[in-house]
Amino acid sequence: MAAVLSLCSSLTPKLSHNQTSTPFSHARTNLSFLSQSLSSLTLNSRKQPALSFTVKLTDTEAAVETSEPETENPGPEIEPAVETAAEPKREEVFAVVMVGSRQYIVFPGRYIYTQRLKGANVNDKITLNKVLLVGTKTSTYIGKPIVPNATVEAIVEEQTLDKKVIVFKYKKKKNYRRNIGHRQPITRIRVTSITGYQDSPAVTLP
Amino acid sequence: MNKKEVFKLAKGFRGRAKNCIRIARERVEKALQYSYRDRRNKKRDMRSLWIQRINAGTRQHGVNYGNFMHGLMKENIQLNRKVLSELSMHEPYSFKALVDISRSAFPGNKTAIHPKKEGLAMLI
Numbered sequence: 001m002a003a004v005l006s007l008c009s010s011l012t013p014k015l016s017h018n019q020t021s022t023p024f025s026h027a028r029t030n031l032s033f034l035s036q037s038l039s040s041l042t043l044n045s046r047k048q049p050a051l052s053f054t055v056k057l058t059d060t061e062a063a064v065e066t067s068e069p070e071t072e073n074p075g076p077e078i079e080p081a082v083e084t085a086a087e088p089k090r091e092e093v094f095a096v097v098m099v100g101s102r103q104y105i106v107f108p109g110r111y112i113y114t115q116r117l118k119g120a121n122v123n124d125k126i127t128l129n130k131v132l133l134v135g136t137k138t139s140t141y142i143g144k145p146i147v148p149n150a151t152v153e154a155i156v157e158e159q160t161l162d163k164k165v166i167v168f169k170y171k172k173k174k175n176y177r178r179n180i181g182h183r184q185p186i187t188r189i190r191v192t193s194i195t196g197y198q199d200s201p202a203v204t205l206p
Numbered sequence: 207m208n209k210k211e212v213f214k215l216a217k218g219f220r221g222r223a224k225n226c227i228r229i230a231r232e233r234v235e236k237a238l239q240y241s242y243r244d245r246r247n248k249k250r251d252m253r254s255l256w257i258q259r260i261n262a263g264t265r266q267h268g269v270n271y272g273n274f275m276h277g278l279m280k281e282n283i284q285l286n287r288k289v290l291s292e293l294s295m296h297e298p299y300s301f302k303a304l305v306d307i308s309r310s311a312f313p314g315n316k317t318a319i320h321p322k323k324e325g326l327a328m329l330i
Contacts, residue, residue, distance in 0.1 A: 094297075096285060096289050098284075103285065103286050103288065103289045104289075105289060105292055105293075132283075132284060132285055132289075133285060133289075133293075133300070135297055135300045140297075140299065140300040140303045142283060142300075142303060142304065142307065143283070144281055144282045144283055145282050145283060145284040165245075166238055166241070167242060168235065168238030168239060168241075168242055169242065170235055170238075170239050177235075
């Protein structure tokens, strides 16, 4: 799996599908929305480490994470040929953010699927405050539990339903069958920038 | 039409189970039952996989999983196992930083034991 995950480019903007996830516990998220009409909502959140395998990061070859192999530099660096071909200059930083009681590793320019954020319309800017770890090429900022003043900005791209899951319940010899379809509402969020983390760097990496 | 849906779900099944409705219906029902059960099992399996990976990653630095998690809990670092396993795979330096924090918070095994290289690996 490490081989699959260490494939291809990490910072291409043309991002593709993700795998769907099973619905998990809905928690109220701590996001502040700045919609275009300048109305803002803040919801409370409950901190809980997430347990479900619901990381949905994009990549053209269905890899989950950044493509950096372990033996090379940290930070999402890819081959220079691809980097300079079509990309604008992108800072190489990643963050671990908690949304909807699930934790995701985010990169600027990529999208993730989260639980449906109520009250967010398409093309809303969103700031995510619960940043648990920020890593750059040279240093890592580890939060206890969150990195102070770090924010991740993102734009809501789409509010859709997940792929349909058939919930089929069956008891043998008792003539009990229930066939139910379920589509979980999700939101696609594209991360634009990671800021505000210049505080207490734990490691200056070699 | 139910038969059409059954055959659509029965793609790739072995033998008559993909062609004959009576057999296909049974197999499809069983498949759906398994998928119901396994959606719950997947969460358990994934967590177990993450723990194995974190264990492997920390033992390279001389700390085992139990001490590592204890150290993180003491330091109030709330990264979950999914993210930790991804970091241990793709961000080795960040992961080493976490291991060092944990080791300083909860003194565990100090020395990193490198596995002995045998044969051609000695050239590396």
